[in-house]
Amino acid sequence: MQEFNIHKIREDFPIIKREVYNKPLVYFDNAATTQKPQTVIDAIVRYYSEDNSNIHRGVHYLSQISTLAFEDTRKNFQEYINAKHHYELIFTKGTTDAINLVANSYGKVFVNEGDEVIISALEHHSNLVPWQNLCEQKKARLRIIPVNENGEIIFDEFVNLLNERTKLVSVAHVSNALGTVNPIKKIIDKAHEFNVPVLIDGAQGLAHYKIDVQELDCDFYAFSGHKFYAPMGVGMLYGKEEWLNKMVPYQFGGEMVDQVSFEKTSYNELPFKFEAGTPNVDAVIGMNAALEYVKDIGVENIAAYESELLSYATGELSKIEGVRIIGTAREKASVLSFLIGDIHPYDAGMIIDRLGIAVRTGHHCAQPILDSFNIPGTVRASFAVYNTKEEINRLVQAVIQVKNMFE
């Protein structure tokens, strides 16, 4: 592991040097997607310049080295999240795709009329709509764990929801709208007492926490590469072998099959049975480079640094009269959602944007939780490894300017 050196880290991300509206860019929309280090960009360029070939098919040289690089990524992530087997990791397009896979492939076999699926009130639409749809199709019932005024899951209410009809619990590791870190270990252990499997939506988790799926004992963990310094369009589903084996494929085509005739097709073994069609090989290889990058710095170091940024930003913004932080959970990841007096987040966002600062405004694809706070949305600043306190100072100045303009 290298020593944490913010100057060097900023050098690693070429986009950080660009300007918008003639001002140095401040990128605080990391919960939407993170920027990519040069090593990730180089890996993609190198792949297309030197190795491009379809995988798992050809015996020719390029196909073999592409396949090796692809499968290496799977093994590296297996090691990183401490999965028992490499074939428990399925490549997907991202978190949404991974959750849809489970909703379809697990849902088809295990969820029936009268059954129940539990999610929380904090979920991103990606971890809500697939379950809503499944429950509609199967005449099952979607149960929602309520959240308190700080934006924390009410654990006792969760326990009350568990019963013999519960077929799955699916909750976010970290809320993208509020930053709340959910007590996933506790949730998993409790659900297992009822023999209910648990899916963790790790879209906002992987870049900030060391994940050990065996220690967590989660049944599924889904994540997106692009929120982890990797390219877009790739992510993974970790699933325990016992579940994956019992699940049926829901996408069909090449690569996922064993024997094909016009009468009958038998499916390939794990993980290929869930990987129909040509995957996003360049992005997978980019994701491998991103993993190397994160391992080099150490995710613990990243988390500690981001936590410092979060408390600094929370403190500085709170000093401004009228600023209200939305989401005040005891344990938070580097997401800061706030409102400035009665100013509409959209108005605030327009001005902050013109000052060269990229923040997200609106409901962050988690409409129900913001509705429950009775607000039209928030301004959200989310931090990553390359952000600095100086950048936070610029946000603070921008917020003061917004106040002056609208009040």
Added chain:
Amino acid sequence: MEVKSIQETEEEIINEFSYFDDWMDKYNFLIEMGKSIPSIDTQYKVENNLIKGCQSRVWLHATLEDGRINFTADSDAVITKGIANLLIRVMNQQTPDDILSAEFTFVDKIGLKEHLSPTRSNGLMAMLKQMKLYALAFKTKTEQAK
């Protein structure tokens, strides 16, 4: 009272904007415009009159009197309200035909072009479309009544 044509009002707005040196002035102007919007009657501030495709909520209502359209609107975001009022200023007291044939190029010329892109969620595009739809509806209704 002599009604200005759509083009004349557009020219007027372009002229006003030409005095602004930077984006701050433009936004301040829009904020002011937002405050003087012809306010929608609360009875029309309903779900049905919400324009879809905006990050902020925008309500729009229209009436036809002596062959001329009158829009009223509101939004929970001030800048959006200002933009809505700019459009209303150009369109109010115009005939459905004139609104339907106008291209509203002033939006580009005053440097709000960025807001015209459908990916911008402030819904300028959606507002324009909805206003033209009102004009079309009035035109159709008037012709049917003939």
